[in-house]
Amino acid sequence: MSDMPCSSKFGATCAENLIASGMSECEAHNKERLFDQCSAWLVDKMGRPIEEAMGFWLPGRLEFLGKHTDYCGGRSMLGAIERGICMVAAARKDHCVRVARIDRGEERTFEIKGEIEPRQGDWMNYLMTAVKRVHQNFGSLHGFDLIIGSDLPMAAGMSSSSAVIVGMWLVMDAANGLKKRSIYREQISDELSLAEYLGCIENGTDFRELEGNRGVGTLGGSQDHTAILLSDAGKLKTFGFSPIRFEQMIEIDKKYAFIIGVSGVDAHKTGAAMADYNKAAMLAKELVEMWNNQTGSHAKTLTEIVRSDSFDMTINNLFIEYSGELDCKELKNRLAHFIRENDQIIPAVMKELKSNHYDVVGDLIDQSQNSAEKLLGNQVMHTIELAKSARNLGAVAASAFGAGFGGSVWALVEKRDRDRLMKAWKKAYKDFDMATSERACFFETLLGPGAMRAI
Structure with missing residues (x-):
């Protein structure tokens, strides 16, 4: 320094x-x-x-x-x-x-x-x-x-x-x-x-x-x-x-960069938005309590449940006998999302990136985005549209990220194509919702250093 x-x-x-x-x-x-x-x-x-x-x-x-x-x-x-x-x-x-x-x-x-x-x-x-x-x-x-x-x-x-x-x-x-x-x-x-x-x-x-x-x-x-x-x-x-x-x-190939599309739909963790954000955590907590009540175990996380030797034999009975206050379908979806994202998609993407197979990664990321929309339920129409349009315009991969209920979408693009894609992405979003697009912003970024004392 x-x-x-x-x-x-x-x-x-x-x-x-x-x-x-x-x-x-x-x-x-x-x-x-x-x-x-x-x-x-x-x-x-x-x-x-x-x-x-x-x-x-x-x-x-x-x-x-x-x-x-x-x-x-x-x-x-x-x-x-x-x-x-x-x-x-x-x-x-x-x-x-x-x-x-x-x-x-x-x-x-x-x-x-x-x-x-x-x-x-x-x-x-x-x-x-x-x-x-x-x-x-x-x-x-x-x-x-x-x-x-x-x-x-x-x-x-x-x-x-x-x-x-x-x-x-x-x-x-x-x-x-x-x-x-x-x-x-x-x-x-x-x-x-x-x-x-x-x-x-x-x-x-x-x-x-x-x-x-x-x-x-x-x-x-x-x-x-x-x-x-x-x-x-x-x-x-x-x-x-x-x-x-x-x-x-994994080191990202230097021919790629990220473009961030900020939707203009604020993802504040306050008020009603905090309740939406916390719901996903409460569903996960309820699943753990259901499991412990059913099995007499002392699991603390969904990972411990999914890794249990008795998971396949026990999981269906867990929902049949559930009589709690939360919605049973939402609980099933929460568990399904976790298994799909954590145990299937992430390991597959890690493997393909390690092998430099960027052409395969995009389809796997699409599955993650779809799972967030259909199972996790933390997407709004603006982040759904941003992810979809980025892919349609030629992004290698694109996904909403963060807590959800607003926020941003990243798009992985080839540097040689970034100017065209960013311009087209902005236009597509403006055509989708002109009013919200006025609060949106788009910017390019590389992956940078973590927190540090700069002086």
């Missing part, structure tokens, strides 16, 4: 370090401007010397495959995109936290003491939830001044909220030496466990002996945090979950 620069070179130094980690030069220079804007706020409006500034990069997450599989103990194929969040921070000696967002021109302050009360729906929710949980688990914390800039579309299915959670950990660690504390060594100790702990911060559950709290209100797993924290430029990584385990890494 380069030495601390003078004020005028802060962003340039961050960009150099991002390029050294594998980010394309064009995108790194875009981040240079964001880092400069954030550092200017720190110096000019918060009165902090540039010598105390720290820069952090938090990428958006690309879920290649693995729709709602992580909290079921399944696997996901993940990468990081080259858009994300830039944070500039400076440690304080007191317990005050000052936070500013340059896109809003807004600054907030709170103290790390007593009861920190995040509010759902407020942009500070994820940030304050992270501080509250780490304070609860690790004890006394020094505060910090923090400025946040982003070129990542919000509520678009690329985990901007989870990126904030990861970023808050990096900032608090830098300001407080969290990894040097005995409790970190005893309870977390490595990056895989850290990603799982960060997921527990978001969903509010306990992690080993580190007690949970309310979280942010969602019931997801650690997929997003794993992708953001552990991705490498140019590569897709497959991880299993509950607990997190690394399975395989």
Whole structure:
């Protein structure tokens, strides 16, 4: 990592370090401007010397495959995109936290003491939830001044909220030496466990002996945090979950790039949208409880159920005798989706990508998209249309990704064809729904580096 620069070179130094980690030069220079804007706020409006500034990069997450599989103990194929969040921070000696967002021109302050009360729906929710949980688990914390800039579309299915959670950990660690504390060594100790702990911060559950709290209100797993924290430029990584385990890494052929189509239908995890998102998790939880009641076992995930020697003999009776409150057909579909995505499609795609058979991958991804539409039920007509039209226009593969109920679609394309395809994709979406297309955006990305301290 380069030495601390003078004020005028802060962003340039961050960009150099991002390029050294594998980010394309064009995108790194875009981040240079964001880092400069954030550092200017720190110096000019918060009165902090540039010598105390720290820069952090938090990428958006690309879920290649693995729709709602992580909290079921399944696997996901993940990468990081080259858009994300830039944070500039400076440690304080007191317990005050000052936070500013340059896109809003807004600054907030709170103290790390007593009861920190995040509010759902407020942009500070994820940030304050992270501080509250780490304070609860690790004890006394020094505060910090923090400025946040982003070129990542919000509520678009690329985990901007989870990126904030990861970023808050990096900032608090830098300001407080969290990894040097005995409790970190005893309870977390490595990056895989850290990603799982960060997921527990978001969903509010306990992690080993580190007690949970309310979280942010969602019931997801650690997929997003794993992708953001552990991705490498140019590569897709497959991880299993509950607990997190690394399975395989595949380098994407350099003749391909991704185009992201942001639908313009927000995928906010608040209000009714949070209920829709949480439903998939609740169905999975109900299936596990049904299994344990039927068999007397103590399974924790769908993976444990599917791997059971008695699965084939027991599964039909599970639904015949069900008398709970949830819809039996939805429960069957939830299980069918998990088996198809986790045990059939993902292993097949891993094999074909490893063999460089990109022509076969597209049909397998189509099966995943269809399964999300018909079985998981987390797609809206706009993401369905985007995936369908991308394939019709010649994309090698295309799929909606993220929690669903809005958000975005990725399309894997040959670089030589990207300009034509992006133009045609935009037009096709405008013809489909002109009003919504005005809120949509399309951009190209390579697979970039994971979260890092940029200076």
